[in-house]
Amino acid sequence: MTNPLLHADRRKVLITLAGAAAFASIGPANAETADMEAAIKAFTKGAPVTTGKVKIDISPLVENGNSASMGIFVDHPQTAKAFVRRIAVFNEKNPSPEVAVFHLNPRSGSSRVDTRIRLATTQHLAAVAELSDGSYWTDRREVIITIAACLEE
Amino acid sequence: MAKALLKVPKTAKKGEVITLSAMFSHQMETGHRRDADGQAVPRDIISLFTCNYDGAEVFRADLFPAISAYPLMSFTTVATVSGPIIFTWTDEKGKTWTEMAEIAVEG
Amino acid sequence: MRFRPVASVALLIAFVAHVPSAKAESIPSADRKSGFDQMGPDTQAMQRDDARNPAMLAVREGEALWSEVPASGKPSCAGCHREAPVTMKGVAARYPVFDAASVRPIDITGRIQQCRTERQGAAAWPRESGPLLALTAYVGLQSRGATVEPSADTRLASFRDQGKQFFSQRIGQLNLSCAMCHDDNWGKKLGGSFIPQGHVNGYPLFRLEWQGVGSLQRRIRNCLTGVRAEPFAYGDPVLVNLELYLKERGAGLQIETPAVRP
Numbered sequence: 156m157t158n159p160l161l162h163a164d165r166r167k168v169l170i171t172l173a174g175a176a177a178f179a180s181i182g183p184a185n186a187e188t189a190d191m192e193a194a195i196k197a198f199t200k201g202a203p204v205t206t207g208k209v210k211i212d213i214s215p216l217v218e219n220g221n222s223a224s225m226g227i228f229v230d231h232p233q234t235a236k237a238f239v240r241r242i243a244v245f246n247e248k249n250p251s252p253e254v255a256v257f258h259l260n261p262r263s264g265s266s267r268v269d270t271r272i273r274l275a276t277t278q279h280l281a282a283v284a285e286l287s288d289g290s291y292w293t294d295r296r297e298v299i300i301t302i303a304a305c306l307e308e
Numbered sequence: 309m310a311k312a313l314l315k316v317p318k319t320a321k322k323g324e325v326i327t328l329s330a331m332f333s334h335q336m337e338t339g340h341r342r343d344a345d346g347q348a349v350p351r352d353i354i355s356l357f358t359c360n361y362d363g364a365e366v367f368r369a370d371l372f373p374a375i376s377a378y379p380l381m382s383f384t385t386v387a388t389v390s391g392p393i394i395f396t397w398t399d400e401k402g403k404t405w406t407e408m409a410e411i412a413v414e415g
Numbered sequence: 416m417r418f419r420p421v422a423s424v425a426l427l428i429a430f431v432a433h434v435p436s437a438k439a440e441s442i443p444s445a446d447r448k449s450g451f452d453q454m455g456p457d458t459q460a461m462q463r464d465d466a467r468n469p470a471m472l473a474v475r476e477g478e479a480l481w482s483e484v485p486a487s488g489k490p491s492c493a494g495c496h497r498e499a500p501v502t503m504k505g506v507a508a509r510y511p512v513f514d515a516a517s518v519r520p521i522d523i524t525g526r527i528q529q530c531r532t533e534r535q536g537a538a539a540w541p542r543e544s545g546p547l548l549a550l551t552a553y554v555g556l557q558s559r560g561a562t563v564e565p566s567a568d569t570r571l572a573s574f575r576d577q578g579k580q581f582f583s584q585r586i587g588q589l590n591l592s593c594a595m596c597h598d599d600n601w602g603k604k605l606g607g608s609f610i611p612q613g614h615v616n617g618y619p620l621f622r623l624e625w626q627g628v629g630s631l632q633r634r635i636r637n638c639l640t641g642v643r644a645e646p647f648a649y650g651d652p653v654l655v656n657l658e659l660y661l662k663e664r665g666a667g668l669q670i671e672t673p674a675v676r677p
Binding site for chain 2: 475
């Protein structure tokens with residue numbers, strides 16, 4: 156008999172297993188992490204990324220994964236000479252790793268952006284900022300999704 | 309449903325950094341949900357949001373299904389001149405919706 | 416999230432095992448708390464700022480519908496009721512009220528439908544449809560901040576008693592009553608969420624779980640499904656009786672329509 160784990164898409168199998176165990180995060184979850192790292196690499200075109208300057212502002216405990224308030228801020232001027240050009244947000248365990256890419260310019264005045272995001276489960280988020288000098292900076296956060304009991308079916 | 313809710317200051321001083329917020333009436337369907345009859349709900353998302361003011365784009369966002377329903381964008385710009393601030397949402401089929409708000413800039 | 420129902424059942428069963436026998440006492444007015452007080456700060460912030468509350472998009476639509484003349488050419492809502500901020504103020508704090516025509520209580524949504532079909536010569540909107548929720552939310556908004564003060568009409572008493580009886584009656588395959596959670600165990604946790612007192616001071620509201628705006632009846636139907644009971648149809652008199660009792664049970668709270676809940 157064929158072992159489905161060897162043949163099915165590994166990510167799908169992991170997601171199904173995690174679901175079957177009712178929200179438990181089990182098994183080697185690095186498949187998702189690898190997807191996120193690949194998406195970051197595509198965004199930076201392989202340039203080195205330094206931790207710092209960027210701050211993800213999100214509650215460590217989120218009541219409902221359908222809508223988590225998230226703010227991003229980069230500690231950097233926003234002037235014609237030096238500014239934040241792009242900020243990309245990535246996640247580890249949603250069906251796809253991209254969340255949003257914000258494009259800024261000196262007219263933006265600051266690099267503070269607020270939005271609301273979906274998080275399928277407890278996981279890490281990464282924000283990567285590209286500055287006008289071509290350097291890349293990052294922040295990472297773990298967000299825990301609390302489990303709701305009474306849900307609509 | 310009303311299509312958008314904007315929050316734009318009515319007045320600002322020239323050079324002041326102001327916060328703008330725009331919420332749009334859209335489900336941001338991921339394509340991963342099923343309806344009550346078990347049928348897959350097709351993916352339907354706003355994939356692009358832009359804000360134009362005083363002849364230039366001041367903010368742009370590429371959006372993915374991980375953005376919540378009723379997408380909310382809050383960001384800043386520098387008050388330069390009196391006039392309209394224009395917000396545009398585009399879905400993956402290329403359909404666009406535009407809303408605007410006037411600002412009066414003093415000094 | 417296909418496996419969530421499995422989790423829900425498991426959690427509820429685990430919970431039932433620890434439920435003490437129902438005391439069937441309602442919450443003293445000094446202890447009454449809006450669901451708002453038990454929400455996380457982010458969800459509270461969403462409700463506090465209208466520009467971040469998606470239910471305000473429904474309110475805006477309701478505002479437009481208020482003065483829209485129906486195809487019959489008969490008066491719009493505004494044609495009779497004029498300025499909603501004046502004439503609809505306090506309505507949501509008081510409803511349901513006694514309806515002489517049907518000789519039973521009627522909720523705001525029912526009254527809107529009655530106006531449409533009987534006085535505006537228009538077709539009823541389906542329950543839980545966008546326009547009906549929008550107009551209900553717009554009418555509800557006019558009472559935001561008002562204190563819940565149920566109608567004192569004595570003709571409502573027997574219907575309110577029926578609602579109260581339903582509230583404390585065990586139902587569904589899980590054999591739970593509303594009171595066992597919302598009177599006896601509010602403030603404790605079920606799964607990762609707080610059990611709210613189950614008040615009705617914010618409907619229609621935006622619920623994160625729904626990713627949309629919904630009515631009190633939708634919420635009650637969710638609860639019924641949650642305890643594995645067959646939900647009543649929208650508009651069923653049992654649901655209006657229950658609302659009537661819940662209004663009394665939450666007297667003194669402030670109307671928050673359109674609220675946000677997780």
